[in-house]
Amino acid sequence: MNTLPYILLSVVINTLAQLLLKLGMTRLGSFSLSWQHLPSLIGQVSCNPYIILGMVCYVASVGSWLIVLSRADVSYAYPMASLGYILTAFAGYYWLHETLSPARILGIIVIMMGVYLITRS
Numbered sequence: 001m002n003t004l005p006y007i008l009l010s011v012v013i014n015t016l017a018q019l020l021l022k023l024g025m026t027r028l029g030s031f032s033l034s035w036q037h038l039p040s041l042i043g044q045v046s047c048n049p050y051i052i053l054g055m056v057c058y059v060a061s062v063g064s065w066l067i068v069l070s071r072a073d074v075s076y077a078y079p080m081a082s083l084g085y086i087l088t089a090f091a092g093y094y095w096l097h098e099t100l101s102p103a104r105i106l107g108i109i110v111i112m113m114g115v116y117l118i119t120r121s
Helices: 004-028 038-047 049-071 074-080 083-095 102-120
Strands: none
Touching: 004 038, 004 049, 004 074, 004 083, 038 049, 049 074, 074 102, 083 102
């Protein structure tokens, strides 16, 4: 059975989770982790709709990943999950206006070459 659609589904949902969590944390702003701020931070995080939706996406991503692991060798599937790095980098660039430096682009190319080699083995 072809597991690639499930791998891609997991990658896309995980990328969406990353974007939503980033949006949620951007709305909260920078914070320092200390015992005195922890209750307030937990309250802010647990009420933030972006973070809640991001966590829901994570759960869905894990669900689709479990389907992948039930059908494919982990030595094939897990490296394919690195496609998430590529998708997240481009999504961050387009939707969050993050920088894609030449070094990051080179890293993306290396990842793509590695995924290509894995799919051919």
